[in-house]
Amino acid sequence: MKNGEAPKCRKDPRIVELADALKSLSEPNRLRIICYLSGGEGCVCDVERELGISQQLASHHLNALKDAGFLNVRKESTSSYYSIDTENLKGINETFYEYIDYRRVKPGKRQSCGC
Numbered sequence: 678m679k680n681g682e683a684p685k686c687r688k689d690p691r692i693v694e695l696a697d698a699l700k701s702l703s704e705p706n707r708l709r710i711i712c713y714l715s716g717g718e719g720c721v722c723d724v725e726r727e728l729g730i731s732q733q734l735a736s737h738h739l740n741a742l743k744d745a746g747f748l749n750v751r752k753e754s755t756s757s758y759y760s761i762d763t764e765n766l767k768g769i770n771e772t773f774y775e776y777i778d779y780r781r782v783k784p785g786k787r788q789s790c791g792c
Contacts (some may be wrong), residue, residue, distance in 0.1 A: 691772045698769045704728060706738050711747065711761065718751070718760035744770035 679757045702708055706728060711726050713719065725735040739759050742748045746765040 689776075692776065695769060695776070697770045698745060698747075700739060701747065704738065704741075706734070710738055711741060712737075714759060714761050715749070716791055718758045720756050720758050724759075 685754070707730050710724055713724060719727075721735050721739060723731060724730075724739060725732050728735065728740075739748065743750055743759070747762055748759045749762050751760070
């Protein structure tokens with residue numbers, strides 16, 4: 678970082694996008710849905726049965742994940758089938774690792790900010 682220049686993570690709008698994505702995933706049922714759908718697409722009734730939650734709650738969480746960009750939806754007749762949007766998830770993972778990757782943190786004392 679050059680003298681007087683703000684750190685990249687302070688200016689990068691992807692940090693806000695990452696925070697929003699993590700908020701969307703902070704609900705345990707949503708993580709369970711992502712886990713379940715990692716095995717392939719499923720409909721609301723599949724999620725309802727797998728998680729042991731109501732149809733209304735399953736739909737709510739599926740829609741929240743879809744709106745956050747984590748899921749794709751495919752309509753077939755009167756049913757909707759959900760699958761993970763792997764490209765979006767890959768982008769979120771890349772941003773997360775770019776800024777939060779513990780493996781690149783060097784041990785030792787960080788230079789004081791003068792606080």
